Every structure is written in C-alpha cells, then in structure tokens.
Amino acid sequence: MRKPIMAGNWKMYKTPAETTTFFEKFLPLVEKSEHCEIVICPPFTDIAAAVTAVQGTRIGIGAQNLYWAKEGAFTGEVSGPMIKASGCTHVLVGHSERRQYFEETNETVLQRTVAALEAGLTPIVCVGERLGERESGETEAVLSLQFRAGIGLLSPEQFARIAIAYEPVWAIGTGKTATPEIAADAHRVLRAQVRGHYGAAAADAVRILYGGSVKPDNVRVLMAQPEIDGVLVGGASLDANSFASIVNF
Ligand code: PEP
Numbered sequence: 001m002r003k004p005i006m007a008g009n010w011k012m013y014k015t016p017a018e019t020t021t022f023f024e025k026f027l028p029l030v031e032k033s034e035h036c037e038i039v040i041c042p043p044f045t046d047i048a049a050a051v052t053a054v055q056g057t058r059i060g061i062g063a064q065n066l067y068w069a070k071e072g073a074f075t076g077e078v079s080g081p082m083i084k085a086s087g088c089t090h091v092l093v094g095h096s097e098r099r100q101y102f103e104e105t106n107e108t109v110l111q112r113t114v115a116a117l118e119a120g121l122t123p124i125v126c127v128g129e130r131l132g133e134r135e136s137g138e139t140e141a142v143l144s145l146q147f148r149a150g151i152g153l154l155s156p157e158q159f160a161r162i163a164i165a166y167e168p169v170w171a172i173g174t175g176k177t178a179t180p181e182i183a184a185d186a187h188r189v190l191r192a193q194v195r196g197h198y199g200a201a202a203a204d205a206v207r208i209l210y211g212g213s214v215k216p217d218n219v220r221v222l223m224a225q226p227e228i229d230g231v232l233v234g235g236a237s238l239d240a241n242s243f244a245s246i247v248n249f
Contacts, residue, residue: 002207002229003035003037003207004035004036004207004223004229004230004231005036005038005039005124005163005207005209005229005230006036006037006039006231006233006246006247007038007039007040007041007062007090007124007165007209007230007231007232007237008039008040008232008237008243009041009064009092009095009232009233009234009237010040010041010042010046010064010234010238011043011064011097011234012043013043013238014042014043014046014238015046016045016046016048016049017049018046019042019046019049019050019053020049020052020053022053022238022240023050023053023054023240024053025240025241026240026243026244027053027054027057027059029240029241029247030059030244030247030248033247033248034058036247037058037060037230038058038059038060038247039060039061039062039089039090040054040059040060040237041061041063041064041090041091042061042064043064044063044064044078047063047083047086047087047088048086048087051086051087051088060088060089060090060122061087061088061089062088062089062090062091062092062122062124063078063083063086063088063090063121064091064095065078065091065092065095065098065112066079066080066083066091066093066112066115066116066119066121067079067112067115068080068108068111068112068114068115069115070115079115079119080121081119083119083121084119088121089121089122090121090122090124091112091116091122091124092126092165092232093109093112093113093116093123093124093125093126094106094108094109094125094126094127094150095126095167096126096128096167096169096172097172106145106146106149106150107149107150109125109146109150109151110149110150110151110154113125113150113151113154113158113162114154114158117154117158117161117162122161122162122163123161123162123163124162124163124164124165124209124232125150125151125162125165126165126167126211126232127146127147127150127166127167127190128143128146128166128167128168128169128172128186128211129142129143129168129169129170129186130142130169130170131170134168134170139186140189143166143186143189143193144189144193147190147193147197148193151164152193152197156198156199159194159197159198159206160202162206163206163207163208163209163229163230164190164206164207164208165208165209165210165211165232166183166186166187166208166209166210166211167210167211167212167232168183168186168212170212171211171212171213172211172212172213172234173213173234173235174213175213176212176213177212177213177214177215177218177222178210180221180222180224180225180228181225183210183222183225183227183228184225184226184227184228187208187210187225187227187228188227190208191203191206191208194206207229207230208227208228208229209228209229209230209231209232210222210231210232211231211232211234213235214231214233214236214246215236215242215246216236216242216245216246216249219231219245219246219249220249223249231246233246
C-alpha cells in the first residue's frame with residue numbers, strides 16, 4: 001500500500017506572520033490525519049516560521065525550488081544543503097511555472113533532483129503536458145519524454161527516494177480539473193515508464209500525485225482512483241479549512 005502524500009504549494013503567497021496564523025488554524029484540523037503524509041511548501045521567506053509551527057507534528061515542510069550547486073556566486077539562488085539546514089524535508093522540482101517562466105528544462109530538472117537527493121531532501125518532481133499538447137494527442141509522448149530525459153536518468157537507488165507529481169498544465173490554477181479517468185490514464189503512462197526503466201517493484205512503490213485545481217469538492221473522486229497516490233494543491237492549500245478538508249478527504 002502506498003501512503004498518500006497530501007502536499008500544498010503556496011507559490012508566492014503569505015508572509016511569515018500569515019504562515020503562523022495558517023498553522024494555528026490548520027494543526028488542530030489534521031491532528032488525527034494519520035492516513036497520509038502532509039507536506040506544505042511555502043516561499044523561502046516563510047520556511048523558518050513554518051518549520052517552527054510544525055515542530056513536534058508529522059507535517060513536513062518543503063521548498064518550491066533549489067539550485068544544484070551547494071554554494072557559490074549564484075546571486076538569488078538557494079541550495080539543497082541550505083534548504084535542508086532550514087528544517088525542510090521536501091522540495092518541489094520542475095513545477096510547470098518554473099518550466100514556463102524560468103526556463104526550466106528536463107535537464108535542469110534532473111540536476112535539481114540529484115542535488116535535492118544529495119542534500120537528503122525528498123524531491124517531488126513535477127511533469128505534465130500543456131493544453132495544445134493534449135489537444136494534438138501528444139500527452140503520452142510528452143510525459144514519456146519528460147520522464148526519459150529527466151528522472152529516468154536517476155540511478156535506481158536515487159529513483160526510490162523521489163515522488164512524482166502529474167500536473168497537466170491546463171489544469172493548474174484554471175479551475176479545470178482533469179477528470180479522475182484522465183488523471184489515472186496519465187499516471188498509468190508514467191508508471192509504465194517507471195516499470196520499463198526501474199522494474200515492477202519500483203513501479204509499485206513510487207508515489208504519483210495529481211495536481212491541477214484540486215479542491216475539497218473534487219478530491220474524493222480523484223483519490224478514489226487507485227493510481228492516484230496523493231495530491232499537490234496550489235490555490236486551495238492557502239486556506240487552512242480548505243486544505244484540511246482536502247487532507248481529510
Ligand atoms: C500547483 O500549483 O501545483 C497547482 C496544482 O495549483 P492549483 O491547485 O491552484 O491548480
């Protein structure tokens with residue numbers, strides 16, 4: 001049985017004070033939620049407040065990106081060891097907004113994933129097709145390429161320590177959720193790639209999250225799909241009640 005990961009991506013929202021307020025409301029609502037792992041990825045500037053707030057709980061804190069060098073003259077960047085030392089357990093890699101606005105490629109996704117693993121963080125690596133790619137029937141080819149040119153180049157030992165998030169770009173922040181069947185089909189494509197590269201045991205073990213306009217009212221049908229091992233939630237993770245409803249689907 002794969003334990004679900006219910007992850008929140010706060011994108012570029014909230015101050016440290018707002019982070020503290022969020023957790024004051026959120027923690028009592030998920031005190032008994034042992035059926036899943038909970039991870040929240042705030043902006044870098046909120047990590048200290050978030051780590052303090054979740055001390056003594058099972059909630060993990062993740063960064064939203066990292067640079068692959070350990071340190072150096074890379075103004076504006078943050079490294080894996082720095083994120084780890086700040087108390088994070090996870091890091092998002094290759095989110096579609098990073099691919100779209102910051103020229104992230106499958107190659108840099110791989111470099112960041114390796115750097116995260118070397119720092120002892122769990123990378124949640126995002127993949128997903130754009131609307132035009134889906135409409136022209138290229139979804140499977142795009143996902144396969146993102147896999148082969150990115151995380152498919154990890155060693156089996158490295159691969160065993162990552163989670164994957166399938167996030168169709170057309171469903172992120174748009175209110176358009178993939179139907180459970182569309183999501184499950186894409187997860188099957190990804191799991192088949194894992195099976196081909198790393199074998200049946202790795203394919204059975206890897207957790208593939210779905211992300212794209214997940215809300216309290218659609219999480220249950222998504223999580224009813226055996227292929228879906230959790231969710232990565234943007235907008236609806238900013239509100240404590242809404243994200244707690246998602247966690248407690
Ligand atoms: C995300 O940011 O990863 C995401 C899925 O956003 P939203 O839930 O707002 O679509």
